Amino acid sequence: MSDFTTRPEILGTFGVVTSTHWIASAVGMAILEKGGNAFDAAVATGFVLQVVEPHLCGPGGDMPAIIYSKKNDKVEVICAQGPAPAGATIEHYTSEGMKLIPGDGLLSTVIPGAFDGWMLMLRDYGTMTVREVLEPAIYYLEQGHPVLPRVSATIKGLAEFFEKEWPTSHETWLPGGAAPEPLSNFKNPVLAETWKRIVRESEAVTGREAQVDAARDAFYRGFVAEAIEDFLKTAEVMDASGSKHKGVLTAADMAGWSATIEAPQTYDYHDWTVAKTPSWGQGPVLLQSLALLSKIDLASMDPTGPEFVHTVVEAMKLAYADREVYYGDPEFAQVPIQTLLSDAYNDERRKLIGAEASYELRPGKLPGFENQHDLTMSMLASFSGKGAVYEPTMAHLSEKRGDTVHIDVIDRWGNMVSTTPSGGWLQSSPIVPGLGFALNSRAQMFWLKEGLPTSLVPGRRPRTTLTPSLALHHGRPTLAFGTPGGDQQDQWQLPFFLRYVHHGMNLQATIDMPLFHTTHFPGSFYPRTSQPGNIMVESSVGEAVLGDLRKRGHDVTVSDAWSVGRLTAAKREADGLLKAAATPRLMQAYAVGR
Template sequence: MSASTHWLATATSQAVLERDGNAFDAAVAAAFVLHVVEPHLNGPGGDLVALFATSTVSDPMVLVGQGHAPRGATVEHFTAEGLDHVPGAGALAAAVPGAVVSWLWLLAEHGTWELPDVLAYAIHYAERGHAIVPRLARVLATVEDLFREHWPSSWRLWMPDGRLPQPHEVITNSDYATTLRRLIAAGAGAATREGRIGAAREAWQRGFVASAAADFTARPHRHSSGRDHAGVIRVEDFADFEPTVEHAATLEFRGVTVAKTGLWGQGPVLLQALAILDHFEDRFLDPATADGIHTITEAVKLAMADREAHYGHLDADEADRVLTRLLSPGYAEQRAAMIGARASMAFRPGDIGHASFRPPLVEASPMAAGAGLGEPTVQRSGETRGDTCHLDVVDRHGNIISATPSGGWLQSSPAIPGLGFCLGTRLQMTWLDPAAPSRLEPGRRPRTTLTPTLLLRDGEPVAALGTPGGDQQDQWQLLYLLRTLVFGQTPQQAIDAPAFHTTAVPSSFWPRTWTPGGLVVEERVGTPVVEELIGRGHAVTLSDPWSLGRLSCVSRDPARGQLQAAANARGAQGYAAGR
């Protein structure tokens, strides 16, 4: 079974499975297709986070494809540039790209296919073309002037005829196809499959890709600061990156083990929220009622406040201590007791006996974000400016993976001539405050919002799920878990049901605003529910009926040998397939 945020990625994954590739071969092939067909949502210059388990080792593992800050990315350098924050667009905000190297690692370690076969799908769509989805056309429209006036390399790549492409028009990216062919050619002489994939990694990290990216982004170019800056990433930074694999953070909830990233991601937010909500009766957990929406929202606000205060790239011992305290039953009970009958307007991180960070709180203004600013995710109105990507795969052997690729979207920074992509801006999620646990520091990973999920029952993996959506990712997944684990809905019913999320937390993306009491709900929840929420003090924004969340999932029943998949109907883009 396969599910993803774009039908061509799902079709690619399923084609690999049909040809006896395993789940990891299928995921890697689909991921490279996502670079081509959703370039406004992810790219080769970005990053990824994945959770996976193999048919022989069921323990959930986290593949950390999040790159670190380059050696030259220091607070002193940014302040010398006249900046008090990391810009939301421009190569100065680029972390070392982790996506491609991490996918190649996964293919070499757990896949079975040769690299040319895996990349053939992405090369086909890059060379022969694909129909652009309406959201991609809208994103290109927002950055048309930026590209024309300041980023000519992006203008030439995305407006090749000197005009804005229209929805459903077929576009190509021959430069990226050439890049992929050069990666394949780099390993042609190696004696083993692993050696051939390793040679492609070398070409990326120490060869033509790293050289072209470092040389081009070192030239000053326009950033979201409104000024021109040069990037600081160098070839040696590319060479420094190594994907890592670590054990997942877990929590037991209603007979299921929920597996997430550690504190360098936002994954523990979901675990914290579940731990808090486990102290309430089921009637307060129903996402279809005012009682449920209120209680769930307040629990999320508390967990997200802890994210701001305590999460970051901590050393192993410190991370273990912090996570143990945040997920302890006693702490969850304390946090649950703070939820009252009315919406809280306060930012309330908890005291866990550990140094905490309190970010400056800036209330959101009605002004829209500028071109290329921040992550292309969900606006506080509920309108989707872009988002990111997600894919889930499970095979007949029991291999399973949930992956959220992101970063390096085409509006991040200028396209690198000849490569067909740009670098990302993940460093915008760091602070220039040395007291922040997610501070900017060379070699340090930024805290990421990428947060896929694996579920296990009796030690066996039973589901992989996730969604794009920045700060909303764990919020929407929480609704799915409550609907399936507490109220017995099917995966598709849970995905299709009306969604909501809070904006009463500082955004992870510049300009890092928040809306005290903010709550965005799909209008399908109904007028009586909305009126009751307003009466409880929530600052409610009504979103379009089918607008929030792009969740997908695959699942397996080991006892019955049955596989399932489900995908999101919103945006008419996600797709699930299998047999």
């Protein structure tokens, strides 16, 4: 393999931060320089990403994180995925004329989880105060930040809709009536005041941990929750259904919820153990894919060749098919995850990976789950949506749909964070008056049909696509990685991890390699469409590879080189050497460290 990379692999021993925006990465590094740990840095980085990538995440969104605490010496998951509100019933939504939950507006909102997740990370694992981690975000809200061209294009594309339907968003994103020009200096003083008030309320009590809890109270049981409820009591706004609807979220919903710390779902692959979210997220599809591929000699394949691409894609089709039938919030549904990851199950499933591309959705049919399998397949068969309309990270897709960000941090003590914040982007719903941010649209992950693990039920977590990764090598926490991209997140992480494990390149060289994914299975986002047999491949694989994939029967869509995926990764070697890398795609992500 060539040693050429688009950027150097960052090396050091003090600390590394890599994220989907250079300013956010620099802020995280500044926190480490001030003596903060990886958790402090991740929190500050996360709040800054809400400012500089507002089309990808916001304060009203959600956040899963996989962390390793040197003090606790264990890998854990922080679940800051808010559940459905008490009023979010199938009966109510169908009475509103819904067959699918729209991808924007107020009916698609669940309890905003990100803020509590960040504060839980800060309180239980960090060392800094609420003021210290919020000050960088407040600075960029007040002093401004350079507007990304994609943010400018998104706002311009929505200007007429905002003016007509979401006037509070028009006021925030088009101050003076005009969308910000690319790379112009943009401010959001209203959100700055929200964070400054939270800081003040946190400092009304004594003690760092008590201050963090006071900030949580201000958001979930104080002025933020009150402002959200006041807005939702009367707001009735246009959404993707083509009609106006009111939301169902209340202050009582917010007051009764808090983020949680859970054990990860893991799978042992060769010398590695990969940790992912449990089945309330899609993370186990990466583990299922590894289980399917574990007895295939990937090391002997060209990592950009047609055999590798075909084999990995066919494994992902099988894993994602199981996601559709079996995944959901394990507190509300029985999820047979141990069976899905077992050798016996995958030895049989592996036989389905043939020489040609598959066009059928082929979930396994497990004993005791036959009705669930048949109900899901019947529903999907009756749903007519076709054509891939997934949550796009790629620049060549619609500017009007939201996406996600990612952060990886490792500090000098060996603490590690991999987190994929999302939701509450500027396209999701109207700005809440007086707060300067919008709510999320995560409820669109639910189905409006009874009896599924992903059926809409109050208190249930939606099956989020957010899926950070942390891998242990010979039992030692070693590698943090992830990417934005909705249903594609694990599809881009999988070839990255396989290439890194089997082909001996550094992090940056691995990230730079051509990426691919399939839109074979139903998307998680409204309008829940699919494109059986389709794969999207970066043109940089070359014409010979593309031609071979077509001969194998794949419906190949060729994307521009450097247009798919936004991976970042950080690693700690056994001797304490730290490494980090970030994708050059879209020219936003950056790794820093020393």
